[in-house]
Amino acid sequence: MTTPAAIAIGCSAGGVDALMTLLGALDARLRQSVLVCCHRSDAMDILGDVLGRMSVLPVIEAVERQPVQAGVVHLAPSGYHLLVESDLHFALSADPRVNYSRPSIDVLFCSAAEVWRQALIGVILTGANADGAAGLQRIRELGGVAIVQSPTDAEATAMPQAALDMAGADYCLPLPDIAPLLNRLCLGSL
Template structure:
């Protein structure tokens, strides 16, 4: 099995707590960039500080035209879609909401899937709508790995259930088992 080059994570309702658990379990030497789209209000600009306290990896908002770097957790900024260009630089968009959200998980997952193809791991966590389901399907279509939090374990079941119904999953796990899996996949 090839070692993944990047991880993309999406979540919504209950997502901050889930991200704190997941990011807190990632190994400090994880070489892959981690791209996170968490539905949040335009005024929630302290998310990187909150998550940074739980993560051994640095956490920051992605910046337009910034090259993606290894071993960094990047957040989609509030009010902007986060995209990855084929040259592995970030692009931000204030285009219309997708699945009622901006940032949208589907937008991130589609662009990341095109950039990394089979070398991408997509992760769907707790959430209250179907955003991310179509993007996760695209990740799998291009040979990437799909990880979904078990709906029974999620604070809000709609998002992980929609992902399973639309894309299926290579792994469907309780939240506490996802970081160990990612460490195993990425530190081979």
């Protein structure tokens, strides 16, 4: 397996709690860029602060033309699609919603897959719609690794189940097992 360069994570309903669990259990030595797309309302503009208190890695909200940083959690801002460009800078888009969502997990995952290909890990967590399934499929098509939270473990089962139905997964695990797996994959101890 190629050493991962980035981890893209998508979630929706129940996602804040899931992200707090996952980000809090990552190894502080990780040098991979972490990109997070969590469906949220404008009222959740404190999400970066909430996650920052739990995460072992710094959490920042991505802005237009900001370079992707190693060892940092980049959060898709509310109301904008987050894309990764080939020069490893972020682009924000106010294009129409995808799967009723902006930011869309599919948009982020597909752009990240084109940039990192087999060096990308995609993670789908709890959520109430099918956003992320097509993006996870694209990650797998380009040689990346797909991890899906077990639907039986998710607060909302629709998103992980849709991802499994469309893309399948290299790993399907309960939430508490996902961060340890990421640590092993990224730090080379698998």
